[in-house]
Amino acid sequence: MKFKLTPFWVLCLTGGVAIFSSTMAKNPALPLYVKSLGISDTALGFIAASSTIVGILASLPAGAISDAIGRRRVVLFAAVIFATAPFLYLFVHNAGMLVLVRIYHGLATAILGPVALAIVADTFDKGRGERMGWYSSATLVGRFLAPFAGGLLIFGNDFHLVYLADGVAGIITLLLAIRLPKEQKITAGVGDILGKNWRKYTKEISFVFRHKGILATSGAEAAQYFGYGCLETFLPVYLSEKLGFAAWQIGLLFTAQIVVTAFTKPIMGRLSDRYGRTRTIIAGLVLGGAIIILILSASNYLLLLTLIALSGLGLAIVTSSTSALVADLAREEGRGSALGVMSGIMDIGQSSGPILTGILIGTFSFAVAFTTAGLVLITMSLVFWAVMRVSKPRTQDTAV
Secondary structure (H helix, E strand, C coil): CCCCCCHHHHHHHHHHHHHHHHHCCCHHHHHHHHHHCCCCCHHHHHHHHHHHHHHHHHHHHHHHHHHCHHHHHHHHHHHHHHHHHHHHHHHHCCHHHHHHHHHHHHHHHHHHHHHHHHHHHHHCCHHHHHHHHHHHHHHHHHHHHHHHHHHHHCEEEEEEHHHHHHHHHHHHHHHHHHHHCCCCCCCCHHHHHHHHHHHHHHHHHHHHCCCCHHHHHHHHHHHHHHHHHHHHHHHHHHHHHCCCCCHHHHHHHHHHHHHHHHHHHHHHHHHHHHHHHHHHHHHHHHHHHHHHHHHHHHHCHHHHHHHHHHHHHHHHHHHHHHHHHHHCCCCCHHHHHHHHHHHHHHHHHHHHHHHHHHHHHCCCCHHHHHHHHHHHHHHHHHHHHHHHHHCCCCCCCCCC
């Protein structure tokens, strides 16, 4: 049986290579590059956060514009940024320039995320959750491979090779995006389309912000990434300082988390297609919250490996269902806007997780901070359950 490279798999490859490129630019290259330029740790925090802030601000407009002018045109715009941004790092000499480059590069990821998921949602009504899971797994593979590949291309304070390779990956992203099938021919310019239909799209955006189910689902995604940000940022510090684990042992734990998430997302998406998305999201939030609360009580390495792998499963359960549920709840003509709202809210959760956790650790302890983060997920599962009981989705996914 010959494998056929369908438009869906072209999209998956586009997303995977794009995220490989964007991740290589920051992990582990960005902090090392910053230090080589003599930039302070305080400035590093702002530089790292700049791309996330772009994600919060740009995701909704990107989704809404794709509703208006077509998904492919917006994806191509993002792909052009992926293909050009990496080369700009080679000309950076100070923190201000680096912030501008990070904002420009972050714009590509902010655009691609919700618009690519909207393409999947438009293409697949049946099996939507599973297909979104496959796309997400493709991006996770890129995210998994990038730090290793990037690390091999850094030699002392010489970052030319890593950013040149990053640029090549960006160009491949653009070439793949060009292969996406063309949509219905649109002769009018972008400005004309948006000008003539701005009332329609404003109405769709208003619908999204008034839809309690969409907002609750977005909140569930944000809570999940709040917890993920807590683990990703501070568990390595705890394992190193309190338990004395080596860096390679800590790295192996998080590798296991990513591998479990990548391999189980399509399966979890299929389960949500079959048994309903609300139940799976609640189960994933409770599992993830419980793991965050319990993980500091473990000191045995195999037990830690099991718990961190289960946290990856919880991440897969939630995130394979949230995007599909938002697509189910949204009106077809406003699907990009809805997924853009979810992406922006998710970025808020992911960026606030490390900030709040760091404050709680500094003020109280690791135990208080991790317990609080876990309770955020569990509390959100109850809020989500309550909202979805009274919300009336357009689809059959009303089971709670």
